Amino acid sequence: MDHFPDAPRVPEQQQATAVMHLRFEDVSQTGHVMLDALPHGLGPAIWSKLIHGSPIAALMGSHGIIPILTRLVIEGGEGPIAAREPLHVRGIYQLAHTEDAASDVNRLILAMWLSATARRSRTYGRPPPGAGEPIPAGRVFAEHVFTRPFAAPGERKVLRFESPDLPAVPPERYPWRSPESLMGLPEGAQPLDPEPTLDPIAVAFGLDHTDANQHVNSLVYPRIFAEAALRRFAAHGRSTALLARRVEVAYRKPCFAGMRVRIALRTFTIGGALGAVGAFVPEPPDGTASAASEARACCYIRTLFEG
Template structure:
């Protein structure tokens, strides 16, 4: 599936992009029984290496504070691979960032702050037997995190940011152009895949979001959705009589509008299968819609097991 790239060099200077590296502990539930890292553990590395380390010595935190703006996730591309890793060891995250703009017909439509983060671990199992490559540093995942600068608490119609504040050493309009993709593309059938179902249909389980699902941005946290989507896909696989002892390994999430505590939602999805390097794999395209259905998705996803 599609995964964006970020050049190693800053095109403005020709110098290598700044990097931030941080170790972070995994929760016991972040590692599956076969030693692979779960999808939802990968974005945690962005917080430690990018937000807390990489950006700390840049003008961006002060810029956001002065201008009352925030970079809110608009899309995640997550991949996991390799292993096994043990819950006894930390993961290592290394991030690079990009300030960019999106355009349509030559007009600026969005300003973005993007991160590319690689996740590394140490080959080991929590319990014996140990792998032959025990102790090796291995690449276990990566994420491209796309964030749009916005005024999250402004009135409707006043939230879009098309120019950054001057005087802080950051271009008011970033020079790099980011190829913005329509969120609806996420639920299109991947190239070479075939649908396993005639049409998209609703998951039987209603999502009732409470405060436990929210964060300081006053809406449902972006890391809630990977679990929601994967569990809905597993239920659908079981309904179709297919093997569901699976683990998601690739996920693209596009956030169209936030979900809120005290409201109900439902996942609509459709399964597909795809041959990757000679192996048949199953996946799902999914949308999170409000209950009752307004016709406007809040989140769109493409998951591959």
């Protein structure tokens, strides 16, 4: 549907492997790993083995410079696999920068890539054909922008590293995409909805949706959006026996416990599959649909489903 960012060649100290254990609910009835399970591999493979103890971690501790997640791309792989089978993950990271129209540096980027493999197997029943052979279980791309989230508004942007162990500006130039670009239909898509429509059910965020970062967890949005997309497919008379196989989320600002938001979404078909694009927008005090649809989104999302 969209291009998955190519993983670069990086030095050995910027790559690592790890084992990731699955929960029962991380594997669908078809034997495919759920999309929202795959990003957890970033923890053991990259954050724990590569970032912890690195100059990046030192910046986070001493200068309050934090890499904030701004984009997440998750693609599912092959199956079936058993819930008891661990994933073998390989992660790499790269530092980069973006430039504005005048070729001036305007962001410093931490980009991560993760690939996961598993043995072909089943949780229950007879072993599948090819049992035991390694298969790709999925992959993840995570984009972060370095910022000082606890500084005054005019002092939050980070344009250079003040560290003897890091380049002031990482030399790799990163191709920035605006969050709003996700609202466009992918090439070759045929719309089911002529325009984005508001899901009739408002989302009420509670503490169950949050994490230790004091806001709604980044993996909450894809699951809630998938539920809204299924409701919209059902309204079009389509089957909802679908599994999300690719999701891309662009985060513009966080949501918090106690907030109510609406989902504006537009469904489409592409190559025999179904998809949806949309945004989480704040619900206006008066609850009017027109005001909600015109509000600036907290995040944008695009998901592809297969039967």
